[in-house]
Amino acid sequence: MENVVWIFVSAMVVNNFTLFYFLGLCPFMGVSARVSTALRMGAADIFVLVVTSVCTWILNTFVLAYAPYLRLISFIVVIASVVQIVEMVIKKVSPRLFRELGMFLPLITTNCAILYLAIFQTNRGYGFFEGLAFAVGAGAGLTLALVLMASIRQETEFSSIPAVARGAALVFIIAGALSLAFMGFAGLLSAT
Amino acid sequence: MKRQESAEEVVRGSHCGHAGASAIRIRRTTPGHDLLRGLWRENPVFRQLLGLCPALAVTNTVANSLAMGTATFSVLVGSSLLVSSFKRVIPEAIRLSTYILIIATWVTIADMVMEATVPQVHKALGAFVYLIVVNCMILSRQEAFASRRPVGRSLLDAIGTGSGFILALFLMGAVREVIGYGSFLGHGLFGASYQPWTVMILPPGGFLAIGFLLLAFGWIGLRREARRKAREWSRLAVVKRAA
Numbered sequence: 001m002e003n004v005v006w007i008f009v010s011a012m013v014v015n016n017f018t019l020f021y022f023l024g025l026c027p028f029m030g031v032s033a034r035v036s037t038a039l040r041m042g043a044a045d046i047f048v049l050v051v052t053s054v055c056t057w058i059l060n061t062f063v064l065a066y067a068p069y070l071r072l073i074s075f076i077v078v079i080a081s082v083v084q085i086v087e088m089v090i091k092k093v094s095p096r097l098f099r100e101l102g103m104f105l106p107l108i109t110t111n112c113a114i115l116y117l118a119i120f121q122t123n124r125g126y127g128f129f130e131g132l133a134f135a136v137g138a139g140a141g142l143t144l145a146l147v148l149m150a151s152i153r154q155e156t157e158f159s160s161i162p163a164v165a166r167g168a169a170l171v172f173i174i175a176g177a178l179s180l181a182f183m184g185f186a187g188l189l190s191a192t
Numbered sequence: 193m194k195r196q197e198s199a200e201e202v203v204r205g206s207h208c209g210h211a212g213a214s215a216i217r218i219r220r221t222t223p224g225h226d227l228l229r230g231l232w233r234e235n236p237v238f239r240q241l242l243g244l245c246p247a248l249a250v251t252n253t254v255a256n257s258l259a260m261g262t263a264t265f266s267v268l269v270g271s272s273l274l275v276s277s278f279k280r281v282i283p284e285a286i287r288l289s290t291y292i293l294i295i296a297t298w299v300t301i302a303d304m305v306m307e308a309t310v311p312q313v314h315k316a317l318g319a320f321v322y323l324i325v326v327n328c329m330i331l332s333r334q335e336a337f338a339s340r341r342p343v344g345r346s347l348l349d350a351i352g353t354g355s356g357f358i359l360a361l362f363l364m365g366a367v368r369e370v371i372g373y374g375s376f377l378g379h380g381l382f383g384a385s386y387q388p389w390t391v392m393i394l395p396p397g398g399f400l401a402i403g404f405l406l407l408a409f410g411w412i413g414l415r416r417e418a419r420r421k422a423r424e425w426s427r428l429a430v431v432k433r434a435a
Contacts, residue, residue: 021249022244022245022248022249022395022398023245023323024245025244025248026244026328029241072296072299072303073293073297076296076325076326077293080289080292109292112245112323112327115323115325116323119319119322120319123319164407165407169403169407172399172400172406173407176396176398176399176400179395179398179399180391183396
């Protein structure tokens with residue numbers, strides 16, 4: 001049990017996917033203009049991560065033990081189909097949410113965080129519940145980074161920024177500062 | 193062929209959803225332009241903000257950057273070759289999945305080749321070799337270029353964009369290694385008294401390095417623009433005086 005909690009905390013803040021591994025940077029740059037959008041994107045991310053984690057576990061246990069060279073190809077196919085299924089389910093169950101998420105949903109397929117989760121889970125040999133904790137933690141970490149970034153960017157909207165720093169350069173430097181702050185959590189790992 | 197050459201065709205080029213590459217306009221171009229465009233004017237990392245994840249994650253030394261750049265380059269060239277050769281038989285509805293499968297095949301090959309030939313580099317790059325599959329730069333070149341142009345042009349475009357990617361990774365790696373370790377390709381630069389800025393080789397350094405590089409490029413661009421405007425004004429003044 002302790003192990004599962006630990007994996008969750010580690011994936012969420014200590015080794016934050018966005019700020020430590022640079023995963024999911026595209027939505028981090030693109031969808032972080034408003035806090036409300038960032039939250040919804042984060043929710044969709046968590047959902048896809050969890051479903052991917054379960055599928056990865058099934059694949060690893062029953063299929064890939066016999067054909068390890070098919071790993072990458074099968075993972076990417078699974079991710080693409082999971083995203084497709086999630087899209088169809090949301091469209092059926094809640095058309096309103098589907099409209100709100102709109103274009104962000106299919107983009108999750110090329111979000112490197114999802115593939116990295118599948119590979120990481122395999123390399124570390126996580127079991128079912130460990131994988132689940134890892135997925136939820138990673139998703140929560142992505143959401144945390146997105147929401148933090150969106151709140152900071154909303155503040156910068158009304159400040160006077162020199163023309164040369166507007167746009168991507170500013171976002172990267174803010175992300176650098178955030179990443180520095182998150183390095184403080186590294187102490188959590190060595191403390192135990 | 194008509195479809196490919198319409199001047200105003202706007203392609204949904206980005207699968208990542210940022211403004212920098214939301215629309216790529218296809219124009220009639222020369223082969224030289226196809227080759228050189230990706231190097232700087234449409235550099236994938238610095239101009240289009242594509243493929244950021246490897247550009248930040250594995251660029252803490254020059255050697256790692258070059259290895260990652262070369263692997264991505266080969267995957268991009270191979271995928272462009274296959275996609276542009278088979279563009280007539282790939283059904284429109286499942287084209288993205290087909291591209292992803294083609295890319296994944298090349299990445300698996302690249303991964304095996306690296307593991308066999310340069311095991312140490314392969315270990316240093318870790319899972320990031322696999323992540324070449326989801327490098328949106330590669331997918332965007334397939335969707336925006338290779339899927340609608342002849343094989344030769346697609347190869348030129350892939351070589352140009354791939355070289356631009358290597359160049360960007362090299363710049364990032366050079367900045368981070370020189371400041372963070374005080375060395376270049378493992379050779380010490382500043383002697384023993386240099387106090388390395390360790391933060392530059394840690395994750396925050398990636399963000400800071402690309403942030404400040406973009407600042408520098410933005411500054412150069414603004415200055416060039418200002419100079420061009422000044423020149424135009426002075427020309428206007430001359431014309432007015434003559435009149």
